[in-house]
Amino acid sequence: MSLLEVDGVTVRFGGVTALDRVSFAVEPGEIFSIVGPNGAGKSTLFNLISRFHEPEEGDLRFAGESLLRLAAAEIGGLGIARTFQNIELFEHSSVLENLLVGRHTRRRVSIPEQILFTPATRREEIAHRAAVERVIDFLDLQLYRDRTIAGLPYGVRKVVEVGRALAIEPRVLLLDEPYSRLSNEESMDMRFRIGDIRARMGVTVLMVEHDMGLVSAVSDRVMALADGRVIATGTPAAVQSHPRVIEAYLGTQAAAS
Amino acid sequence: MRTAFKTSYAQDIRLFPDVRRALRYVALVALAAAMPLLLDDFLLGEATNVLIWAIAGMGLMVLTGHAGQASLGHAAFLAVGCYANAILMDRAGLPFVASFLTAGVITGLVGVLIAVPAFRLHGIYLAIATLALSILTEDIIVLAEPWTGGVIGLVAPDITIAGVEVDRYASPDLFYWLCLSVVLIVTLGYRNVLRTPLGRAFVAIRDSEISAQAMGVNVARTKALAFGLSCMVTGWAGALMGHFVYTFNHEVFTVIISIQLLVMIVIGGLGSIQGAFWGALVLVSIPQAINIARDGAQAAFGGSMVIPGIETGIFMAILILFILFEPRGIHGRIAKWTIYVELFPLCRRDMFRRQKSFLKTERMR
């Protein structure tokens, strides 16, 4: 059974059809990339999975269960974690506190117990901390552990956001443009990390990217979107050489220049 | 320079990060407990007042400073707590401890009830709705005369705890200690909230609702909880305030008080427990400072100098200066000084440079 199935979904904003009967399925352990020009509907697809938008038609299934019955806050608990295109961290908290929010769905102690800080709460907090520490080690964030987000360089923030998503201990990780605005060196690091996340943590990765070149090296499969429609799905090489993909990309380039 | 070396995770979640800080707070509590021996009755009354405002400040701080929901209407909840406590004692004959606790719970429930519809309101709209609520409360108190005594108001019932009478005038030290105990309990609970998932959820919805949701934080529930806890604590402050002012009517809980409470925690420093205490201290000391200055001036120049509204004027001027020059309030300023002293001479000016940010619209075309 596929881990995540998107089945003929349509999303409209007023007159704009952001997604038009989009279907695909992500297999467990896969790195699946979605590429497409600006406004193709890539982020909308992620927001749909996060349950921020309601589809007009179609269904979303995670491990066979429909997501449409769930609210946005229940998605993380299933093991679906994500990052955002324009980094949405908790600006005034430290890196550590940001990652600890990722543990939110794993909390077990009740609110009165938290207010009283009972021994059970203490044990749980220590366990959360240990889990977050593993993520910090994995992503080499030790240097920034107690730093406030507001003062961090852009590249580090991007890593922190990935870390926060990993703290959920997800089964699927959704990365919205993980490479955008990174330097070459940072991009390279990110590429290895994404590979590691799959290899060492066994997490399925669903990734949105602009640039075909960047994703083809790490992805198992690629899906190309344009104007809300799927135009090709397959291996990176097959999608890259697909005539309609080339057309879509050349079209936007021609329009941009 | 002092560096905290960490040896275990348990150390990070302690109440106090290190022994020095723990000792400092123990000394502070000891000093606070000794106040009745050090101050005369008048000043002790003022100290009690500071404590009560600090409780109210903590109530609003958790909502505004940590959960990021600005309320311009917390005087309404002071009123609910105050009247609920007095009515429960007078009409239901509850002993103080029971009525006090119940009054807090009732106020908390009222807060949750209000939070449920208010949850759809963002930022400025929430501030306005709470402002309207505060204005309405004043009128409702007047209209609900059979319960609240209308414009005449109520007299605070006598407090007896375990057979001992605690009276604001007859035994000011006992009343002070009562307030101090409430302060300590609330502070401890507040601190615990901040180091557990609940507190992190508050900060999360303050800084980014959208990613809080993606992290599994139920925004509506968290806001309701923030309102509930905030109002409960504010209700307790209101109950104590009723006993402190002794007779009270709608004029004790005007919308101006709501504004004052918010201004107070901004001056103290949003997003820190200490801020509530600093703010309360400033709020209560201004009238005293003005009196002293006035007496001095009258002794020097003769004549009488009464400028109506000068307390509020000065308070607001202080606020403006803080927002302009130290948006993180007294607590933020002190924290900077502490870092400066600890790192001396390694400090650079730019370490404290404020971040400039551009505002993006909260609406979309």
Added chain:
Amino acid sequence: MESGTLETLQLIVSGLANGCVYGLIALGFALIYKAAEQVNFAQGDLMMFGAFVALGLANESHMGLPFWVACIGAIAVMAALGWLLERAVLRQVFGQPQIAVVILTIAIGFLLRFVAGIIWGHDPLTLESPIAGVNQHFGTLVLGLDELAVIAVTLALTGLLFGFFSRTRLGIAMQASSQNQLAAYYMGIPVKRIHGLTWALAGAIAAVAGILFASKGSIDPNTGLLGIKAFAAAVIGGFGSLPGALAGGLIVGLIEPFAARYVASGYSQIAPYAMLILVLLIRPRGLFAQVHAKKV
């Protein structure tokens, strides 16, 4: 005409006149919100201050200038004050969260009230205006010239501003600057200068509102608290919508006398705020709002 209808008509006209004053203050809010996305809680106090400045210039007991000269003087002074406030205070918090501006402007309002109290005292004063207390007869219907003037001036001013925002380049630039300050800045729109202009304009409108209000009755420093009611009006109408602000003002103005007449006088105070809460519950961003959630 029957006396019942007559009374209703008079209630409507006086409600409309009151509503226009609320509407004018609300217009000030909406203006600043539209152009700078700042929420100015001091607008009511600016109106009060404007009224006092006009009074100080016009009344015999003060400077005794001719009424029209005093009006122009007050408008100029208040425009300068608005500009100065933006320059000296609000510009410093450029880019900080909206709530910082809210608290800041609340504080400014309190200070204006304090200063007005020191200069003009706390006793109610009346502006010696040529339109005050003159009645206009329409058959059996008697309407105050002051009320009619208020309505006329308000309508004219709203139309003017609406045209300004939708037709002129400056007006459109003002709107653009609020949508995305950074983008506007890069596009060469002088965001800061525009904010200054907006505040000056809001100050001028406050002066007009103040003069009209003071022509209808007496003023004292606490008159500024009327701003809260006007604020309710602005929200009912929807922030950032100029016609909405006026509509909200009129709604509040009309509710008050009718609630007092038909429910009980104690309830006329409550009505606007109850209405506000109702509107916020049904439409969280006001009746005429341009709504929307943040895009991620």
